[in-house]
Amino acid sequence: xxxxxxxxxxxxxxxxxxxxxxxxxxxxxxxxxxxxxxxxxxxxxxxxxxxxxxxxxxxxxxxxxxxxxxxxxxxxxxxxxxxxxxxxxxxxxxxxxxxxxxxxxxxxxxxxxxxxxxxxxxxxxxxxxxxxxxxxxxxxxxxxxxxxxxxxxxxxxxxxxxxxxxxxxxxxxxxxxxxxxxxxxxxxxxxxxxxxxxxxxxxxxxxxxxxxxxxxxxxxxxxxxxxxxxxxxxxxxxxxxxxxxxxxxxxxxxxxxxxxxxxxxxxxxxxxxxxxxxxxxxxxxxxxxxxxxxxxxxxxxxxxxxxxxxxxxxxxxxxxxxxxxxxxxxxxxxxxxxxxxxxxxxxxxxxxxxxxxxxxxxxxxxxxxxxxxxxxxxxxxxxxxxxxxxxxxxxxxxxxxxxxxxxxxxxx
Numbered sequence: 001x002x003x004x005x006x007x008x009x010x011x012x013x014x015x016x017x018x019x020x021x022x023x024x025x026x027x028x029x030x031x032x033x034x035x036x037x038x039x040x041x042x043x044x045x046x047x048x049x050x051x052x053x054x055x056x057x058x059x060x061x062x063x064x065x066x067x068x069x070x071x072x073x074x075x076x077x078x079x080x081x082x083x084x085x086x087x088x089x090x091x092x093x094x095x096x097x098x099x100x101x102x103x104x105x106x107x108x109x110x111x112x113x114x115x116x117x118x119x120x121x122x123x124x125x126x127x128x129x130x131x132x133x134x135x136x137x138x139x140x141x142x143x144x145x146x147x148x149x150x151x152x153x154x155x156x157x158x159x160x161x162x163x164x165x166x167x168x169x170x171x172x173x174x175x176x177x178x179x180x181x182x183x184x185x186x187x188x189x190x191x192x193x194x195x196x197x198x199x200x201x202x203x204x205x206x207x208x209x210x211x212x213x214x215x216x217x218x219x220x221x222x223x224x225x226x227x228x229x230x231x232x233x234x235x236x237x238x239x240x241x242x243x244x245x246x247x248x249x250x251x252x253x254x255x256x257x258x259x260x261x262x263x264x265x266x267x268x269x270x271x272x273x274x275x276x277x278x279x280x281x282x283x284x285x286x287x288x289x290x291x292x293x294x295x296x297x298x299x300x301x302x303x304x305x306x307x308x309x310x311x312x313x314x315x316x317x318x319x320x321x322x323x324x325x326x327x328x329x330x331x332x333x334x335x336x337x338x339x340x341x342x343x344x345x346x347x348x349x350x351x352x353x354x355x356x357x358x359x360x361x362x363x364x365x366x367x368x369x370x371x372x373x374x375x376x377x378x379x380x381x382x383x384x385x386x387x388x389x390x391x392x393x394x395x396x397x398x399x400x401x402x403x404x405x406x407x408x409x410x411x412x
Contacts, residue, residue: 012102013233020230021067022096023223027051027060032069032092037173037354039073039091061090068093097349104344107240108207109275109297110229111341115197115348116300117222119331122193122350125404126324129191130317132405138188140364143320144371145327145398147199154381155343155393158374162196162347162397165370169351169363176359187354192363193400196347198393199330200337208338210243211299218274225273234258235266242276242297250292267295274298300335327398334396352404360403367399 022028031045042061043054051057064070070090077086103111126143129135150158169192180187218225229235237256241247247255249264270276280294334340355363374397385392 012105013236015102016105016230016236017233018067019096020227022064022069023226023230025060026221026223027057028064028069029096029223031057031060031064032096033352035070035090036092036095037352039089041076041087041089043087061088064092065090069096100344105236107236107243107297108338108341109211109243109299110226110239112300112335113222114226115341115346116331116335118348118350119195119328122191122195122400123324123328125191125193125350125352126320126400126402129402129404130321134403134405135317135320137403138360138364140361141403142364142367142399142401143323144400145195145323145330145396147330147394147396148374148378149385149392150378150381150395151384151388151390151392153384154377155395156345157377158395158397159196159345159347161370161373162194165366166194166347166349166351168366169353172359172362173353173355176355179358180356183356185356188357188360189404189406190353190355190360190363191350191400191402191404192353192367193350193398194347195327195331195349195396195398197331197334197396198339198342198346199396200333200339201394205338205342207243207342208299208336210296212277212279212296214274214277214298216274220273225275228269228273229275232266234262235270238263238266239270239275239297242295246279246294246296248282248292248294251294271295330396339394350400364401367401370399371397 022032030049030051034040034045034049040048042058045051045061046054046057051060061070065072069092071093072088073091074089075086076089098106106114126135135141176187179185229239238252241252241256249260249267252267253260253263267276271278275298276295277298278293279296282292282294283290331340340346353359353363381392384390
């Protein structure tokens with residue numbers, strides 16, 4: 001997905017630490033996303049999207065600029081009917097996304113939690129567009145998903161096509177901006193969702209079986225939970241190891257070294273963020289009466305969500321809402337089976353774009369072409385599987401493309 005050139009794992013881990021800045025709060029993540037779509041000042045962002053006080057939003061803009069997530073593009077002087085002082089316009093240099101190599105560094109429990117959130121956010125965008133009446137505003141909108149069998153070559157070709165479409169979305173947005181500057185047309189806000197993952201199989205993977213079920217729902221905002229892992233390389237190591245086995249602070253230190261007080265602090269932070277839970281307690285032997293707590297990484301907690309119980313009252317949306325809910329259940333099945341993130345080259349993204357009508361139509365055609373290519377590749381793969389006798393991969397492709405309301409009050 002990303003064209004970033006890496007120098008190895010050390011550079012990738014530095015990037016994860018940098019991601020901890022933008023994931024430190026939902027506000028930071030939304031600022032980066034919105035200013036990537038359209039350059040704006042802290043004052044303009046606050047007027048459109050809120051975020052607490054104007055001073056709080058300004059502080060977050062400055063923090064993100066300090067860490068090179070935002071770039072100052074121009075300063076607007078007072079005048080021409082505009083009150084106040086200078087207005088500093090920023091744009092995000094890049095989106096907070098993972099390339100395949102960095103994604104591969106993450107422990108399984110974090111991957112699946114992140115993936116489930118992406119799907120849930122896309123579903124929320126669908127529901128929001130239906131409520132606002134924009135979901136069916138464009139006759140060539142998309143909401144389609146299908147599971148099918150492929151071989152390894154078919155998987156690689158389809159994922160490559162999905163990645164290429166994802167990259168083209170932002171190129172089309174830039175082209176649309178230039179056209180709208182000349183035409184003066186108002187932008188159309190579009191949500192594009194692309195999902196390509198391994199569907200559930202009959203037997204759960206070892207990674208899924210190894211995790212413990214959380215006893216409670218963590219109330220901490222998800223970006224902040226991620227930041228607790230990304231901010232310290234040792235925290236990432238702890239979570240990675242606890243995905244594979246139970247460990248205590250002492251046993252981790254005995255194997256990996258480091259400060260016991262720091263390790264204990266990181267264990268506590270990860271437990272507070274819902275990434276790990278205590279699973280056993282041991283006494284006796286060399287412990288001399290002391291109690292040694294052992295921890296494991298948690299699995300995905302899918303608690304009841306009121307969002308999914310609400311069916312749009314408009315009859316024309318009922319079928320689409322049913323398709324969206326069925327897709328969510330299909331994804332949940334892949335979570336339970338451990339296949340959703342069993343492959344590092346899976347693709348789960350949703351993108352919010354500003355387009356003109358020409359840009360929208362081009363993306364709609366590209367979505368049609370992706371599905372047509374996928375069906376042909378499915379048939380080619382079936383022939384190859386018959387000839388080779390290899391075991392098939394159950395793959396799911398889902399594409400959503402629809403107009404979103406211009407303003408959204410939802411926290412990301």
